[in-house]
Amino acid sequence: MFTGLIEEIGKLQRIESRGEALVLTISARKVLEDVKLGDSISVNGVCLTVVSYNGASFSADVMPETYRHTNLKKLTPGEPVNLERAMLAGGRFGGHIVQGHVDGTATIVSRTPEANAVVFRLRPEQTHLMRLVVPQGSITLDGISLTVVSAERTSGTLTVSIIPHTLAQTALEHKRPGDTVNVENDILGKYIDHLLHDRHGSQPAVQTAAAASSGLTEAKLREFGF
Structure with a gap:
């Protein structure tokens, strides 16, 4: 981990x-x-x-x-x-749970300066991955723990905002529009998605794009006791 x-x-x-x-x-x-x-x-x-x-x-x-x-x-x-x-058992947990099990890739659409940050807009090449992207949630891009700023379902894109330290200390500094990054969705979201779809006899989002049309709703969460 x-x-x-x-x-x-x-x-x-x-x-x-x-x-x-x-x-x-x-x-x-x-x-x-x-x-x-x-x-x-x-x-x-x-x-x-x-x-x-x-x-x-x-x-x-x-x-x-x-x-x-x-x-x-x-x-x-x-x-x-x-x-x-790999994380030491006694180490500080400064990012989020990252398995190193990549779900797919995303193409950088744009790279825009914003005050002291740089905003990257990306489009996952496997469109069903957007299902598990949550604004202010966690995502891993090329191994970097980042916070999602926005997730736009209509355009199929997400944005992240990168501080100068992260940009300088990672290979993301060298990435430009058209380049790709590895994407790992938050493991908590993947397990919840799998549980809900397994109960309904369908496939989770990380396995098939066909599942992308059935969303996680408040009613479903209540049905399963959340």
């Missing part, structure tokens, strides 16, 4: 491709301080397993399922990536 607070920006050194299977080698420093084989490290929000390492880099396998559902396949050598080690 992760918190969505990025520890450092790594750099992709090398990418080995075998069809839809990849091996990423990433240069880093902080996340290597206590690394062991088999440790989990979030790379742009994707939980990957360390398969080898030295004092300056680590390597991780990317399986076909991860290849198909994340933006890792679009990475090129030299590109910056967000890195976070």
Whole structure:
């Protein structure tokens, strides 16, 4: 489990491709301080397993399922990536519950300065993901724990506002309109959505776009005892 607070920006050194299977080698420093084989490290929000390492880099396998559902396949050598080690049981919980299990990707539509912040508007490439996006709720973009500013169902877009510190300390600083980010919806929303749709014999939003038309209502919550 992760918190969505990025520890450092790594750099992709090398990418080995075998069809839809990849091996990423990433240069880093902080996340290597206590690394062991088999440790989990979030790379742009994707939980990957360390398969080898030295004092300056680590390597991780990317399986076909991860290849198909994340933006890792679009990475090129030299590109910056967000890195976070798995959360320690005794550590501070500064972000929100992040699993590193990416639900899909989103394209950056615009990047607009607003006073001391930068507002990013994004459109999920899997439109059903918008169902679980809640204004003032939590969302993970490329591994970063962020607060949703707005969610517009008609346009299928969401916005987040980024403070200067977050922009400077993450690879989001290098993202521009047209680029993609990995999206992980809030785990609490995913479980509630799954529970409600399982009781009705239908599929949850994170599995099929067909479920996007049946919303979570106050009546449904009362029906299930909430």
